[in-house]
Amino acid sequence: MYKILFILLSFTFFSVSSAQNIVLTGEVINPITNEGLHEATVKVLNAANDSVLASTKAKLNMIVEERNGNSTGYLDKNSGAVFNLRISSSFQDVVLIVSASGYDSVKKNIRIDSEKKRIDVGTINLLPVMKQRNLNEATVTATKIKMYYKGDTLVYNADAFNILKNESLRKLVQQLPNTKIEEGVIYVNGKAIESLLFSGKDFFNGNIDAALDRLPAYIVSKVKVYDKQGELSELTGRDMHDKQYVMDVHLKREYLGTWMAKLEADVATEKLWGGQGFLMRMDDRQMLSIDADVNNFNEERKMVDIGNMVNSYPTGIHKNKVANIEYYFEPNNTWRFSSNASVQQKEQKTHSWTNTETFLAPDNLMxxxxxxxxxxxxxxxxxxxxxxxxxxxxxxxxxxxxxxxxxxxxxxxxxxxxxxxxxxxxxxxxxxxxxxxxxxxxxxxxxxxxxxxxxxxxxxxxxxxxxxxxxxxxxxxxxxxxxxxxxxxxxxxxxxxxxxxxxxxxxxxxxxxxxxxxxxxxxxxxxxYGYKYFKNDKYDGVFTPYIAFNHTYGNLSHPxxxxxxxxxxxxxxxxxxxxxxxxxxxxWQAICFDNENSYYSKEKKQTGSVGMRLSHKLTGLKRGNIQFDADLGAVLQYKHLDYQRNEQSYDIDRHAYSFRPTLTMEYRSNGKHKWSPELRLNYTGKQQLPDLLNMLQIEDYADPLNLFRGNASLQGEYAHRLALRYGISQRKTRHDMYLSLQYTRTHNNIVASSIYNTENGGRIYEMVNTNRTHEANGDVGYSLPLDKNQRFYITLSVRGNYRQNADMSQLSAATEKGGLLQQYGVTPNAILRGTVGNKFRFSSRWNTAFSTIKQSSMDTHYRETRLAADFSWDLPWKLQLASDFCANIYNGFADASINKAHCQWNASLARRFLSDQLSVKLIANGILTPKNNIYSSINATSRVESYTDILPRYFMLSVVYSLDWTQKSKRNTK
Structure with missing residues (x-):
């Protein structure tokens, strides 16, 4: 009886499932002009008998603008023409046919997954028939569109940017409007990219730097920036609010499945040399990358650019040897395998000269x-x-x-x-x-x-x-x-x-x-457990209760x-x-053993968290969507330290209950209006127990000039952080503005308190708590094209910072503690990027950092100005000229030798041979002065100024041979 009932229920379930509909969605564009094809015909046929299941027309997005109380509308050709078709999920194989007058039709076979409610077939490219295609190419070559919006997706057309043959993906990304790369993070309109993908796949396992440097730019077709659904949403078929802000790189079809290889040899004056090999293959399912490099001219490189604009110089003189292999395979939605193996050896030799001034009253320690x-x-x-x-x-x-x-x-x-x-x-x-x-x-x-x-x-x-x-x-x-x-x-x-x-x-x-x-x-x-508690056309929510546990155990033997x-x-x-x-x-061990400074320790840390994450969307608003996110967790922290020193044992433990809330509100425009704003507000609260080593009742004299004393009354600190980010874009004129503000207030901030000895210059320090620590910083920027064809872009920004804390440095125990120390600064910044025709590309940057330290006894003012520029020029006879210039101008530093302009100028000239497969390049590095590194820092307690040698002036000859075998074999076949 139970078996019959189960069969009937199963039959009913599958019958209901088979009656469900699936939506096929996609877009239609002309790949030559990157414009959507309005009214293109889209049909879906049954693969078994060619019967028409559904048909529709692709439509361009209507943009409505209001001026002086009047509404006007126009079709946005810069985004794709979108279509949506609804068919029954009972069909397994269907055929999609897209056609338009004057264009070659496209036919595409599609496998239906009945578990999905929506299938995105992607972008359908319709090419003009041969006669019209030639005419169109003749008229649109000079006006390629650099960027456009396709719904909420920002699309960059890689062919519209001036990229040389040997340049890497990093050079392309640096040219994209409103985009910058800082410390390995890509920012678009001031917002950080969380993942760099290739056709939707993370081939480089989150290593953005490796992806930027290994992939050549000339094989890239488009770069898309959008919010991608996370794996939980893909697994459940429901929006679990796990989106990531990603940059998705799409390769040109002719380079999918292509073996790309490069060999390079470098020889230079000053006994400098280098060699490099690179082999790579990538398609829709897998990627294999092998590279090796050896050099002694301070570069950790994957692929070598023609014009390499140096933003910061490493310290010392480096010799680098590295070999790396990376493999990624994702044949279908079931399996995904990724691996990497690398061996690297670095040798560094550095000479540095440093001046340090510790702020004390009445005399500073130098x-x-x-x-x-x-x-x-x-x-x-x-x-x-x-x-x-x-x-x-x-x-x-x-x-x-x-x-x-x-x-x-x-x-x-x-x-x-x-x-x-x-x-x-x-x-x-x-x-x-x-x-x-x-x-x-x-x-x-x-x-x-x-x-x-x-x-x-x-x-x-x-x-x-x-x-x-x-x-x-x-x-x-x-x-x-x-x-x-x-x-x-x-x-x-x-x-x-x-x-x-x-x-x-x-x-x-x-x-x-x-x-x-x-x-x-x-x-x-x-x-x-993520529970989808509510969903309709206006509301959407996910409730996730969680339990987390962390256990850390460590022991240290220190004779x-x-x-x-x-x-x-x-x-x-x-x-x-x-x-x-x-x-x-x-x-000798017994004679030389220092029992006073030898120790043995065992430390155990445990953290347990119980809480819930709540994410709620309001999707029925006229102009956009609002999402509220909250992480409300109760945390129990426990630390235990067993410490033995100088024949004494110390047993100390601490525990604390805390509430660690994270609250976020985010508003996003639906992109259907002239201006598209985004707003994000965030609050985070976090408690941290002190390091138990700082609470031990011991005095450590291992360093005669820095004596440590424990503080048993040390308390845990709690940090409150508020952040605001506002961005707004004008999609038609490409004007973009952003504002970012952060404020941090630390209660019971743990800092080092120092008492200096006037007789020997040594100090006794211990960690103490203070409630006078505040920190705030902000950044505002505006970016716009200077011409209709978007060949010239300018970005203007201002960054400000402020920090205050108590002066915890004393000249002696009898000296009264200092007052408030304040540090603040303002840095205006301007970036100009441009291209002239298809041959010449340049960029320039200016910023000046104005900084001030305010103390009870003195104020310190200093500034640092940075000027930088680079260009690359594709000359006749397959010559390529590139150069970069950088100048740092210092003012207000204690070392008079630093207060001047320090300039660096590099240049290269390259010539291509054998159908661009062979390149010979001459590089001049440090034409004006040899490379150097000047480091300067002023904070609330001290001033540090350091000069470090790097490389002498040198001239280098590089020979590069590169090819792709697949394309070569295709040309031979033709």
């Missing part, structure tokens, strides 16, 4: 430092992830990441310290000059000298397995996420510490050896040895870096 660093780091990384959809309503993902780091750090440092009492002649001397003449100075002039070479060897093993599964129950997703992170650290540290005073203070000479091991394991587990206690062995060695890495013979 320090001059000269440092030479030699580093050699090797990293091996392997990553693999497999996602499988066991059924149409259940998917799981397994991921494993392994990293091995082998680091060797050698440093030779010399420091001189003195109190600033007037301007002495020797203040402007180099560090070596003062060191050589230090015996001629009195104790009133010089406080101390410190010779401090260091050698460190460290090996780190990191393992990161992860399992995540999502199961649709009742049409809603149930998710489990489990992650483990385990690492082992093996560290050997040698340190010579030779501190000499010119006063009556006792000198301090130490030879230190520390061999410590560290183990850390973190386990994160999260369970949540500390004072090797100078073996006096005879120690006296036989000098104090320079040449004596590092040497240990005494025999039974």
């Amino acid at each position: 320090a001059k430092n000269k440092t030479f660093v030699s580093d050699k780091n090797t990293r091996v990384n392997a990553y693999a992830a497999l996602r499988a959809r066991q059924t149409k309503k259940w998917q799981s993902k397994l991921k494993f990441d392994f990293t091995f780091d082998n680091m060797r750090h050698a440093q030779d440092a010399l420091t001189l310290a003195f109190w600033k009492r007037g301007n002495q002649d020797w203040h402007a001397w180099e560090v070596d000059s003062i060191w050589n003449n230090v015996t001629r100075l009195s104790s009133d002039d010089m406080l101390y000298t410190l010779l401090n070479p260091t050698l460190q060897k460290q090996k780190t093993f990191t393992y990161k397995p992860e399992w995540k599964t999502s199961l649709v129950l009742g049409g809603n997703p149930f998710n489990i996420d489990l992650q483990v992170n385990h690492n082992n650290v093996q560290n050997d540290l040698y340190n010579n510490y030779k501190l000499d005073y010119l006063s009556t203070q006792d000198n301090d000479h130490r030879r230190i050896y520390n061999n410590h091991t560290e183990h850390n394991t973190t386990v994160d587990a999260t369970i949540d 500390y040895y004072r090797l100078e206690r073996m006096q005879e062995w120690s006296d036989a060695l000098d104090w320079t870096k040449g004596s590092l890495g040497i240990l005494p013979d025999g039974e």
